[in-house]
Amino acid sequence: MREYLLIILxxxxxxxxxxxxxLKRRVDRYTLFSVFLFYFLMPVVVYRIKLPGVNWWLLGPLVTFILVLPIVVAQGRGYKKCIFPMLLTSIGIGFFIAVMGHFLLA
Incomplete structure (x- = not known):
């Protein structure tokens, strides 16, 4: 139960x-909601997936970056100014997820 609460947090x-x-680039609420749900559910994916030969600290950024690509492609046409921040943010948040999972859930 503690593990699930930490994953939700x-x-x-x-x-x-x-x-x-x-928010700084003033995108519409549907894009905000889809990105919010994506990052909210990403710890579950990162903590459950096992890739052989990939270190724990690289797993989060790699999985998050790969899975954010469809959102970037779908939203990139209307918001070209958001493509680079979304890709860069996905790497940073993926690293955050990996580090938190390694130290809090191990």
Whole structure:
């Protein structure tokens, strides 16, 4: 039970941090909600996936970056100024998720 609560807390922090660059660029609420849900659910994916040969600190940024690409492609046409911040934020939040999971859930 403690593990699930920590995953939810890490997801909430990651989601709120993930939408900050988009709030500054004034995107619509559907984009904000989709990115919020993406980062909220990302800790579950990162903590459950196992990739052989990938270190724990690289797993979060790698998985998050790869999975954010469809959102960037879908939203990139209307918000070209948000493509780079979303990609950069995904790497940072993925690293945050990996570090928090390594130290809090191990």
């Amino acid at each position: 890490i997801g909430l922090v990651a989601a709120f941090v993930g939408i900050i660059p988009l």
